[in-house]
Amino acid sequence: MKQPIILIGGGGHCKACIDVIEQEGKYEIAGIVDQKEKVGQKILGYTIIGCDDDLPELFNTYKQAIITVGQIRSAKVRILLFEKLKTIGFQLPVIISPLAYVSSSAHIEEGSIVMHHALVNTEAHVGQNNIINSKALIEHESTIGKHNHISTACQLNGQVKVADECFIGSGSTIANNVSIVSNVIVPAGTNVYKNINKAGIYIRR
Numbered sequence: 001m002k003q004p005i006i007l008i009g010g011g012g013h014c015k016a017c018i019d020v021i022e023q024e025g026k027y028e029i030a031g032i033v034d035q036k037e038k039v040g041q042k043i044l045g046y047t048i049i050g051c052d053d054d055l056p057e058l059f060n061t062y063k064q065a066i067i068t069v070g071q072i073r074s075a076k077v078r079i080l081l082f083e084k085l086k087t088i089g090f091q092l093p094v095i096i097s098p099l100a101y102v103s104s105s106a107h108i109e110e111g112s113i114v115m116h117h118a119l120v121n122t123e124a125h126v127g128q129n130n131i132i133n134s135k136a137l138i139e140h141e142s143t144i145g146k147h148n149h150i151s152t153a154c155q156l157n158g159q160v161k162v163a164d165e166c167f168i169g170s171g172s173t174i175a176n177n178v179s180i181v182s183n184v185i186v187p188a189g190t191n192v193y194k195n196i197n198k199a200g201i202y203i204r205r
Contacts (some may be wrong), residue, residue, distance in 0.1 A: 002028040005093070005151060006062045008052075008081050009069030010034035013131075015067040018044050020097045020115050025091070027175050030062055052081075056088055066089040067111060071131060073185060075147040082129045082147070090127070106138075109146075114203040127164075146183070 005027040007014055014032065021027055030050030038048045050058055063075040067081050085092060092111035096102055100118040114120060118132045122140040126132060132151040138144065139147040139157045145164040150156065161179040162168065169188035174180070178192055183199035186192060196202055 002026060003064055004028050004030040004062050005064040005066060006030050006049070006058060007032045007068040008055075008065055008085065009067060010038065010048055011068075013070030014068035014117065015044055016134075017066065017095070017113060018046065020095060020113060021066075023098050023116075025096060025098075027064065027095075032068075033058070052084070054086065055090075059088050059090060063089075063091055064093055066092060066095055066113065067129060071147075071149040072167060074101070075149075075167075078129055079147050079165070092093060100132075132172075139176075151188070 007029060010032045021029060021067045028205045029046050031048050032043055034048045036051040039050060041048050065085050067078050067082060069077050072079050093112060094108045095113040097114060097116045100114045101114045102114060102120040103122045105122050106120045106124040108126040109128045112126050113131045115134045115135055118136045120126060120138045124138045124142045127146040129147045130144055133150060133152045135153040136150045137155045141158055142156050142160040144162045146150055147164055148166045150168050155166050155173045155197050157174060157176040159177045160174045163180060163182040165182050166180055166184045168186045171189045172186050173191045175193045178195055180196045181199060184196050
C-alpha cells in the first residue's frame, strides 16, 4: 500500500517532482501546500490543500512530506521549509526516479530527490534536501552537502566536493577532485577546473 505524501510548493519544479513521484510508485500524493490564496486550485490533478501555516494541522493526518520548491539563486526558502517540517515532525523521504541510476554503494540523505535519467555513481554521498536534476551525473566518491541544486545535465566528476547551499547551473562540468565552498552559484554551461574558495557567483578567470 502506498504511503500518502504532501508536496510543499506548487511551482514548475513541483510539476516535475509529481512526475517522478508517480513513476517511482512508492507514495500517493495527498495534496500540495502552497500560498493561501491558491487553496482549492489543482496542479496536474492534485489539489492545493493548505498553506505553510496549516502544516501542524496537516501533520495530524500526513506524516510524509517532500519539498517541491525549486532553487536557483538561493536555498533560503528550501532551508526554512526543511527546518519547519523537521520541527513539526514530518518524515522527508528520499525520492528516486526509476529512470535514474543510483549505485548500491552511494548514500542519499533525507529530503533529496533524484530526477529522471540522473546518475549517482559508486560511493557518492548526497546530503539532505538536495535536488539532483534530470540527467545530472554525480561521479564516484563525490560528496554533495546540504540544500544544493545540481541542475540538469551537470557533470560532477570523480571525488568532487560541493559544500552547502550551492546552485550548479545546467550543463556545467566540474573537473575531478575540485572542491566548491558553500553558497556558490556556478552559471549554466560553466567548466570548473580549479577549487572555488569564495562564495558568490563563479566567474572563470
